[in-house]
Amino acid sequence: MAKTEQNRIRNFCIIAHIDHGKSTLADRIIEKTGLLTSREMQAQVLDNMELERERGITIKSQAVRTVYRAKDGKEYIFNLIDTPGHVDFNYEVSRSLAACDGAILVVDAAQGIEAQTLANVYLALDHDLEVLPVINKIDLPSAEPERVKHEIEDVIGLDTENAPLISAKNGINIEDVLEQVVKQLPPPEGDPEAPLQALIFDSVYDSYKGVIVFFRIKEGTVRPGMTIRMMATGAVANVVEVGYFGAGQLIPCEELSAGMVGYLTASIKNVKDTRVGDTVTEDRRPCAAPLPGYRKVNSMVYCGMYPADGSKYGDLRDALEKLQLNDASLNFEPETSAALGFGFRCGFLGLLHLEIIQERLEREYNLDLVTTAPSVIYKVHKTDGTVIDLTNPSNLPDPSEIAFMEEPMVAAEIMVTTEFIGPIMELCQQRRGVYKGMDYIEGTRAMLRYDLPLNEIIYDFFDALKSRSRGYASFDYDMKGYVESKLVKLDILINKEEVDALSFIIHADNAYERGRKMCVKLKEEIPRQLFEVPIQAAIGNKVIARETVKAMRKDVLAKCYGGDITRKKKLLEKQKEGKKRMRQIGSVEIPQKAFMSVLKLDDE
Amino acid sequence: MMNKNSFELYVHIPFCKQKCYYCDFLSAPADAEQIAAYREALLGEIRYMSAQIRQAENGQTGTVQSVFIGGGTPSYIPEADIAAILAEIRRQFTVEPDAEISMECNPGTLTQKKAVCYRKAGINRISLGLQSTDNACLARIGRIHTWETFLESYAICREVGFDNINIDLMSALPGQTLAEYLDGLRWAADLKPEHISAYSLIVEPGTALETMLANGQAAPLPTEETEREMYEQTGAVLRQQGYHRYEISNYCRPGKECRHNCGYWKRTPYLGFGLGASSFWKETRWQNESVLQAYLAEAGNRDIRRNPERLSEKDRMAEFMFLGLRMTAGVSAGEFLAQFGVPMEQIYGSVIRKYRDCGLLAEDGDRLCLTEAGINVSNYIFSDFLLE
Numbered sequence: 001m002a003k004t005e006q007n008r009i010r011n012f013c014i015i016a017h018i019d020h021g022k023s024t025l026a027d028r029i030i031e032k033t034g035l036l037t038s039r040e041m042q043a044q045v046l047d048n049m050e051l052e053r054e055r056g057i058t059i060k061s062q063a064v065r066t067v068y069r070a071k072d073g074k075e076y077i078f079n080l081i082d083t084p085g086h087v088d089f090n091y092e093v094s095r096s097l098a099a100c101d102g103a104i105l106v107v108d109a110a111q112g113i114e115a116q117t118l119a120n121v122y123l124a125l126d127h128d129l130e131v132l133p134v135i136n137k138i139d140l141p142s143a144e145p146e147r148v149k150h151e152i153e154d155v156i157g158l159d160t161e162n163a164p165l166i167s168a169k170n171g172i173n174i175e176d177v178l179e180q181v182v183k184q185l186p187p188p189e190g191d192p193e194a195p196l197q198a199l200i201f202d203s204v205y206d207s208y209k210g211v212i213v214f215f216r217i218k219e220g221t222v223r224p225g226m227t228i229r230m231m232a233t234g235a236v237a238n239v240v241e242v243g244y245f246g247a248g249q250l251i252p253c254e255e256l257s258a259g260m261v262g263y264l265t266a267s268i269k270n271v272k273d274t275r276v277g278d279t280v281t282e283d284r285r286p287c288a289a290p291l292p293g294y295r296k297v298n299s300m301v302y303c304g305m306y307p308a309d310g311s312k313y314g315d316l317r318d319a320l321e322k323l324q325l326n327d328a329s330l331n332f333e334p335e336t337s338a339a340l341g342f343g344f345r346c347g348f349l350g351l352l353h354l355e356i357i358q359e360r361l362e363r364e365y366n367l368d369l370v371t372t373a374p375s376v377i378y379k380v381h382k383t384d385g386t387v388i389d390l391t392n393p394s395n396l397p398d399p400s401e402i403a404f405m406e407e408p409m410v411a412a413e414i415m416v417t418t419e420f421i422g423p424i425m426e427l428c429q430q431r432r433g434v435y436k437g438m439d440y441i442e443g444t445r446a447m448l449r450y451d452l453p454l455n456e457i458i459y460d461f462f463d464a465l466k467s468r469s470r471g472y473a474s475f476d477y478d479m480k481g482y483v484e485s486k487l488v489k490l491d492i493l494i495n496k497e498e499v500d501a502l503s504f505i506i507h508a509d510n511a512y513e514r515g516r517k518m519c520v521k522l523k524e525e526i527p528r529q530l531f532e533v534p535i536q537a538a539i540g541n542k543v544i545a546r547e548t549v550k551a552m553r554k555d556v557l558a559k560c561y562g563g564d565i566t567r568k569k570k571l572l573e574k575q576k577e578g579k580k581r582m583r584q585i586g587s588v589e590i591p592q593k594a595f596m597s598v599l600k601l602d603d604e
Numbered sequence: 605m606m607n608k609n610s611f612e613l614y615v616h617i618p619f620c621k622q623k624c625y626y627c628d629f630l631s632a633p634a635d636a637e638q639i640a641a642y643r644e645a646l647l648g649e650i651r652y653m654s655a656q657i658r659q660a661e662n663g664q665t666g667t668v669q670s671v672f673i674g675g676g677t678p679s680y681i682p683e684a685d686i687a688a689i690l691a692e693i694r695r696q697f698t699v700e701p702d703a704e705i706s707m708e709c710n711p712g713t714l715t716q717k718k719a720v721c722y723r724k725a726g727i728n729r730i731s732l733g734l735q736s737t738d739n740a741c742l743a744r745i746g747r748i749h750t751w752e753t754f755l756e757s758y759a760i761c762r763e764v765g766f767d768n769i770n771i772d773l774m775s776a777l778p779g780q781t782l783a784e785y786l787d788g789l790r791w792a793a794d795l796k797p798e799h800i801s802a803y804s805l806i807v808e809p810g811t812a813l814e815t816m817l818a819n820g821q822a823a824p825l826p827t828e829e830t831e832r833e834m835y836e837q838t839g840a841v842l843r844q845q846g847y848h849r850y851e852i853s854n855y856c857r858p859g860k861e862c863r864h865n866c867g868y869w870k871r872t873p874y875l876g877f878g879l880g881a882s883s884f885w886k887e888t889r890w891q892n893e894s895v896l897q898a899y900l901a902e903a904g905n906r907d908i909r910r911n912p913e914r915l916s917e918k919d920r921m922a923e924f925m926f927l928g929l930r931m932t933a934g935v936s937a938g939e940f941l942a943q944f945g946v947p948m949e950q951i952y953g954s955v956i957r958k959y960r961d962c963g964l965l966a967e968d969g970d971r972l973c974l975t976e977a978g979i980n981v982s983n984y985i986f987s988d989f990l991l992e
Contacts, residue, residue: 554832565889571983
């Protein structure tokens, strides 16, 4: 009986380039499988985080279980695991894929294959998933489903003969997708009687239930009352509840067995005990070996995060710990800054990841943050032969101790229509890219390959790419290792005092331009002070750019008529309130937002 | 002079022939009927408050050291009304024999007959709102008079024997140049008034001028640099003419400081009568009802005090500092200690050091005061004296 049930399970995800309609298709699947009535359907049911809905992208992996009555008259359990599409989140895609047996590949009928389509397909194939191609947005006037089918066959090598032609938005041919899921994607395997072996692919913290672990059972069965053990951390706990994922809610059940996707709670209070990628087994009857975990994730972008209110340091630490539980790609360690006080050096997958974490800290944890300029990890080879990994520019050793420095490179693939090849190549040259080659796809489109320094793409490369290709270019990259580079540390001095939180590492050739832009931006952001305040950019002792914040204008109360002191005092109170949003650097008051403003220097 | 039981009175006359474009005080044109009704309400309020206070203080109300009749335009209403108000004040309170009794007059509303009446009523100080000596500039800010009308009014005041006259001037007016402003300052000083108030225009939200500037209907304001220059040179020009600065915006001949205004900075108690008038009494500040119809209906019959705020110890310390520092004589550490029982240094040491070290505050023995540079950014400094 267990066997038949397993045959009627499909664990799958949807992969796509951003905006090709992945989340919309997920919504349709949930709708068509009848778990929810139309009235209950909010748009994009899976994206339940407030932030995700606003940005229109999916950040966290989410899972939902639905029941589908197929044309063969049998009911199938679909475990649909949602995955993020942005290049920053490859790691999360990867851990979602590990919970699946198959994947639906959504390709836009007008745009065809994009850089992330390929990246995600390769990830899926790496995980031995069966891939089911689906052509979406066929009702667009510019749709060319036949061309896109050819592209998929030529470029990826998938058979598209039975690929459903759908419109997720308008609900066209969704049944076809559901039938294909049943027919084309394989059921899970595994022995329900074997020792428990389950992979943790996510977890969240709930203040009532403690840590909620999301997992996929490969072998065995888990039920309440069982004593389980996390194989990597060694933590032991007693299962309180097991269940599966309704849309937006957890639905308890009696047990979960091999092939199933679900959650468990075990009154686990310490968020560090349940590491994503770890294997859960039964304490009394453990499995022979843990499942292969995930490719260890490396943070690529670092920045300092500081509470605007110094007394919130402890709150920030708690919040980061809780976010880390649910986002293993985030890491952090304490640091101090002369300008900003106590905070954390945090590591992220990319700039979007950084921004999302920052927003989540601010919204979900109600923290007011100041972040420093993002940095990649530089390798500093010292004259004594040692090598240090530099994540905070302030820690750069004295130049006399440095033999040479290396910076990380990425191998980038940029998919672009042929008319924009020129501008995109120009952009890559500006960003110190090294041309590696170009392949034509279907005559009108090309895949450009460049090696690019990571620190050239973490700020605004993606925006620049979009603006130079009228939004058509797509982009993906892989880490490629380190190369020696002529790097310098650019310091910002405000009123002759170095502000450590504003220092960063940059290629010598770009230092002047960037220093100038930073000074101009800071001048805009720093209000007038009691005195004229110079803002300087310097490399070592050499000043390379300078701006001046003018002295404050006259600031005198008007005539104090009829002794209305109360009104005057209110004005002073307002002024004092304004000062609270400032950071005192020496005798200069700098608004918190000035630190953030230099993160995004527009290309003028 | 500084009698322990002395206090001040302020009387507000909220009527004008025409509202100036920059004005955001409680004032508006009115007809004779309204003015008469207001006078009655005001007299009622004076009687009502006097009775209240006498009752609360067991008859020991102290003495009045100064009276200030401001507006609006007090000289706009019938002079008999002014005399009646002062007479009522004398009936209800003990006015010191040498009390300073000031009244604001606007050129164009003053006549010989009125001036004589004011003298008889006991007014001994006249404040004339000149604002600018340039007729075009006066028209641009909605004043009803010219430089020439002002000269007539000034002459009238002197003729009837006023020996303590203030002239109000403004800088940073729309279209004003530095040279025009400084010339005007000299012309005014040449008349040898005892006192000159020189304020910088602040465009208040909701005023006609704000709208006009936004729509391009008003001449542009001087640049920030010019504005600052005007402000800084005011002191130098007036010093040459024998005036000394005793307060952020006030200059006078020796011994002619406005006692009433200094009372505000020294936290002398005062009662304000009239629409929206402010009072400070027994460490509580309040404002009167500010809606004219409500004021007319209630003044004299019931309590029209609004928003009373009982000052905490911290409020009082902050006021001691930010009001006291408006005067060039500054504040006394000894007085602070005597009033609050704690050294000024203990409460404000770090703020004082911060601004002293950058030359915005100066210490002279027991006294602490703003420097010239400090005066220019006084708000910024004052806000640091507020206590959490």
